[in-house]
Amino acid sequence: MTVSPTRPGVVLSKTIEAARPRRARRLPVQKPWPAWRIAGVQVGILILLLLAWEGAADSGVINAFFWSQPSAVFHSLIVFCVEGDALIDITTTFEETLIGFALGTAIGSMIGLSFWWSRNYAAVAQPFIICFESIPKLALAPLVILVFGIGLASKVAIATALTLVVTTLTVSSGVKAVDPDSERLFYSLGASRWQVFRKLVVPACLPWMISLLRVNIGLALTGAVVGEFIASQHGLGREIFYAGSTYDIALVWVAVLVLSTLSILMYLAVSALEKALRRGVLH
Amino acid sequence: MESGISKLVVDLVSVAFEERGSKFQALAPVTMATEAGRFVSLIGPSGCGKSTLFNVIAGLLPPSSGRVLIDGEDFTGLIGRVGYMLQKDLLLPWRTVLDNIALGMEIRGAKLRDARAQAMPYLARYGLGGFELKYPATLSGGMRQRAALLRTLLIDTDVILLDEPFGALDAQTKEQMQEWLLQLWSDFRKTVVFVTHDLDEALFLSDEIHVMATRPGRIVETIAVPFDRPRDRSVVTTPEFARLKQHCLKLLSASHAIEDAA
Numbered sequence A: 001m002t003v004s005p006t007r008p009g010v011v012l013s014k015t016i017e018a019a020r021p022r023r024a025r026r027l028p029v030q031k032p033w034p035a036w037r038i039a040g041v042q043v044g045i046l047i048l049l050l051l052a053w054e055g056a057a058d059s060g061v062i063n064a065f066f067w068s069q070p071s072a073v074f075h076s077l078i079v080f081c082v083e084g085d086a087l088i089d090i091t092t093t094f095e096e097t098l099i100g101f102a103l104g105t106a107i108g109s110m111i112g113l114s115f116w117w118s119r120n121y122a123a124v125a126q127p128f129i130i131c132f133e134s135i136p137k138l139a140l141a142p143l144v145i146l147v148f149g150i151g152l153a154s155k156v157a158i159a160t161a162l163t164l165v166v167t168t169l170t171v172s173s174g175v176k177a178v179d180p181d182s183e184r185l186f187y188s189l190g191a192s193r194w195q196v197f198r199k200l201v202v203p204a205c206l207p208w209m210i211s212l213l214r215v216n217i218g219l220a221l222t223g224a225v226v227g228e229f230i231a232s233q234h235g236l237g238r239e240i241f242y243a244g245s246t247y248d249i250a251l252v253w254v255a256v257l258v259l260s261t262l263s264i265l266m267y268l269a270v271s272a273l274e275k276a277l278r279r280g281v282l283h
Numbered sequence B: 001m002e003s004g005i006s007k008l009v010v011d012l013v014s015v016a017f018e019e020r021g022s023k024f025q026a027l028a029p030v031t032m033a034t035e036a037g038r039f040v041s042l043i044g045p046s047g048c049g050k051s052t053l054f055n056v057i058a059g060l061l062p063p064s065s066g067r068v069l070i071d072g073e074d075f076t077g078l079i080g081r082v083g084y085m086l087q088k089d090l091l092l093p094w095r096t097v098l099d100n101i102a103l104g105m106e107i108r109g110a111k112l113r114d115a116r117a118q119a120m121p122y123l124a125r126y127g128l129g130g131f132e133l134k135y136p137a138t139l140s141g142g143m144r145q146r147a148a149l150l151r152t153l154l155i156d157t158d159v160i161l162l163d164e165p166f167g168a169l170d171a172q173t174k175e176q177m178q179e180w181l182l183q184l185w186s187d188f189r190k191t192v193v194f195v196t197h198d199l200d201e202a203l204f205l206s207d208e209i210h211v212m213a214t215r216p217g218r219i220v221e222t223i224a225v226p227f228d229r230p231r232d233r234s235v236v237t238t239p240e241f242a243r244l245k246q247h248c249l250k251l252l253s254a255s256h257a258i259e260d261a262a
């Protein structure tokens, strides 16, 4: 109980009570698990899911004809690797992706960098680039197949188209972000335009290009697989399409599994490349 | 050197910017002559055209009228004749300190390897020893300014323009840097034009101060600074220093008063 100092006799207990701080509490802390425990739980969940899938298919809860089941997928995987076209499918898709990735990234970077040389040229080119960007390029894939045939060239073309536009737009943003004061410094030292380009614009845009690598590898893979869906003789995309159309669902899963593995491996490789480049280029 | 010809002459240079159809007179015709080997300062309120004047002298901005003469020769609109340190240090983050300092020589035709070899001893001598292979991001403000200044000084020009190089430094670092700059200036024997906001800095460093006013940017008075060299920090406590400072303050506040009345 407290008494007001200004008006003795008035009891203030209620308000004081409400304003009184709560008992001190401990800061909530999460205890992190060791890595092996997290990995163990993850593997456990995966096994449970696979077992549930297998069980549900066996007991007829889900239709094994449409969904297949892990044991069949595993069997299919062995067949695909031993007797099937695993190697040629993987190398075909890999090759298409890699060439498309390299071409799209390189040409896109060059176009983006070229905008530095002339503001007029950049202004003229801008709407065309944006138009090209807004076309859903995969919708044009059938046309590309007609023009480039059902072989490697058409898949590379689709993968290149997908990566090229993003690269051009990103690198031209990089060019626009070059500090005009840095340009002024170069010119005050008596630099030629070529020197400014080589020693300022290109290095300033490199981080933008490096950040594109991971995006582009995914885009290029998508382009290659969609191209294979439409018309091709080999490749993981063709395998998926073929298996689906012959109701070999286990084989669909196998091809998807292999494709995902390929995707992850390429992503990891590009991430490593990115890391190495960043260390080399940006100290 | 021929007597009677100043190192650097700014001859009736004016600059007008076109802004949404209307003209903005950034610099009224400005005339200024600087003798070889001198250290002169430009001081004036923000926006009075100090950086604009530097851009004209460096050939980065064509003036609306007037000429820039160096050793009597017309260099209006020509780049590469003077060293110019812009208001920001503009060190390239992907180059080491050594390579940043070598940049000027490299651009002027030296091979990077030779430029490095030439720059190396200066880094050690002028307080950047041990930082050669560091990247600018890891340097303090004072160190970055040292690097930017050395980059400007190590090219083969005898006139250098410094635009508020110490504006962003704390008071203590600033004083160290001023003494460091005077050391460099007496070693390199170059003609320096220095822009600052700071009256004490201008008086401590310069042989001559051009006081500028704004709207339009112009030089209102040129003041000779008589202190002997080499200067000791203690000059700032002399009555002469206080008198000159008082005078400059009056000039600066007078130009403000006119601006307020307008």
Ligand SMILES: Nc1ncnc2c1ncn2[C@@H]1O[C@H](COP(=O)(O)OP(=O)(O)O)[C@@H](O)[C@H]1O
Residues within 6 Å of the ligand: B017, B018, B019, B024, B026, B045, B046, B047, B048, B049, B050, B051, B052, B053, B217
């Ligand atoms: N490129 C430009 N276009 C239009 N106005 C400019 C340009 N550059 C500077 N100004 C104007 O000219 C005036 C002088 O600028 P500046 O030389 O940077 O002043 P200071 O360096 O003395 O602070 C300012 O009012 C500024 O807004």
Ligand SMILES: [Mg+2]
Residues within 6 Å of the ligand: B050, B051, B052, B087, B163
């Ligand atoms: Mg300025």
